[in-house]
Amino acid sequence: MSPLRRSLSAGLLGLTVSGCQAPLDSFAPVTTQGQSIVGLFTLALAISALIFLLVIVVLTVVLVRFRARPGDEEPPQVEGNQRLEIGWTAAPALILAVMFVLTLRTMTSVNASPPSALRVRVIGHQWWWEYQYPDLGIVTANELHLPAGTPAQLELTGADVIHSFWVPQFGWKRDTIPGKINLLPVQIDQPGIYDGACTEYCGTQHAWMRIRVVGQSPSDFDAWVQQQRTPALPPSGDLASRGQSLYLSNTCVNCHTIQGTPSNGRVGPDLTHVGSRSLIGSGVLANTPDNLARWIHNPHDIKPGVLMPDYRTLSNDDVRALAAYLEGLK
Numbered sequence: 307m308s309p310l311r312r313s314l315s316a317g318l319l320g321l322t323v324s325g326c327q328a329p330l331d332s333f334a335p336v337t338t339q340g341q342s343i344v345g346l347f348t349l350a351l352a353i354s355a356l357i358f359l360l361v362i363v364v365l366t367v368v369l370v371r372f373r374a375r376p377g378d379e380e381p382p383q384v385e386g387n388q389r390l391e392i393g394w395t396a397a398p399a400l401i402l403a404v405m406f407v408l409t410l411r412t413m414t415s416v417n418a419s420p421p422s423a424l425r426v427r428v429i430g431h432q433w434w435w436e437y438q439y440p441d442l443g444i445v446t447a448n449e450l451h452l453p454a455g456t457p458a459q460l461e462l463t464g465a466d467v468i469h470s471f472w473v474p475q476f477g478w479k480r481d482t483i484p485g486k487i488n489l490l491p492v493q494i495d496q497p498g499i500y501d502g503a504c505t506e507y508c509g510t511q512h513a514w515m516r517i518r519v520v521g522q523s524p525s526d527f528d529a530w531v532q533q534q535r536t537p538a539l540p541p542s543g544d545l546a547s548r549g550q551s552l553y554l555s556n557t558c559v560n561c562h563t564i565q566g567t568p569s570n571g572r573v574g575p576d577l578t579h580v581g582s583r584s585l586i587g588s589g590v591l592a593n594t595p596d597n598l599a600r601w602i603h604n605p606h607d608i609k610p611g612v613l614m615p616d617y618r619t620l621s622n623d624d625v626r627a628l629a630a631y632l633e634g635l636k
C-alpha cells in the first residue's frame with residue numbers, strides 16, 4: 307500500500323488498535339468477496355471517469371471554438387436533433403443495463419456460500435465480540451480465527467443493541483442486529499492479521515469495540531482448533547492455584563465461563579483460553595500479566611462504563627494471583 311493511501315485510510319478511519327499496525331484498507335481486500343466488489347467498483351469508477359472526461363473535452367472544445375467574437379451575427383437557432391437525442395438516451399440506458407447485470411452477478415457471487423463453509427456465529431455485545439464455532443464446539447472472544455483459502459459463513463447477530471461488524475480488508479460489512487441473523491460469507495485468500503471495529507454507535511465504549519481477525523494457514527488453524535477444544539489447563543504453580551480459588555470464590559463465575567471448572571457465566575467473554583489471545587478488552591490493552599492485573603483491579607480506569615465491576619477491594623497480591631491464573635489459560 308502506498309504511504310499516501312495508508313495515511314488516507316488511517317486518517318479517514320481514525321483507527322489504530324493498540325499494539326497493532328495492520329493496514330485498514332478497504333481498497334485492497336484480502337477476501338474473494340471483497341475482490342469482486344472492488345472489481346465492480348473499479349469498473350464503475352472507470353466508466354464514470356471516461357464519461358466525465360468526454361463531457362469536459364466536448365465542453366471545452368465547444369466553449370473555445372464557438373465562443374462569441376466581436377462582430378458575430380446571431381447564430382442560427384436549432385430546435386431538437388432526433389439522432390442526437392436517441393443517442394444520448396440509448397447510451398446511458400445501455401451503460402446502466404450493463405452495470406445492473408454486473409451488479410446482480412457480483413451480488414450473487416458475493417452472497418453465495420457453499421454448504422461446506424465453516425460456520426461462525428458472530429455476536430456483538432456491549433462492547434466486545436463473541437465468536438462461536440457451532441460445528442467445532444468452540445467459543446471464544448475478540449479474536450476471530452479463520453483458515454485461509456476456505457469459505458467461511460459468518461452468522462452475525464447482536465446480544466443487546468445493533469452493532470456493525472466491519473473489517474475493512476474484508477471489503478464489505480454487515481450489521482449485527484438482535485433477534486436477526488445476517489450472513490457474511492468471507493473467504494480469506496492469505497494468512498495475516500486483519501483489524502476492524504464496530505461501526506454502528508452502540509454506547510459509551512463503542513470506540514473500543516475492536517475486531518481482530520487472525521487468518522491462518524489450514525494447518526495452523528487446525529492446531530488452534532485442537533487447542534481451543536481442550537478444557538482449561540489446570541493452574542501451574544502456587545500463585546496461579548491461589549488465583550484459581552480466588553476466581554472461583556468471587557463473582558467472576560457469574561459472568562465468565564472457564565470450561566472444565568464450575569464457572570459457566572455467559573455475560574462476558576469466555577476465558578477458557580484467554581491466555582492465548584493477544585489483546586484484552588476488545589483491543590484496548592495488550593494481553594500481559596501487568597495489563598491483566600490492571601484490568602481486573604479496575605476495568606473502568608481503562609474502559610469507562612465497561613459492563614464488568616471493579617475489584618478494588620481485592621489486595622494487589624490477589625489481583626496478581628488472578629492475573630497469573632488467567633495468563634496460564636493458554
Ligand SMILES: [Cu+2]
Pocket residue numbers: 430431433468469470504505506507508512515
Ligand atoms: Cu458496537
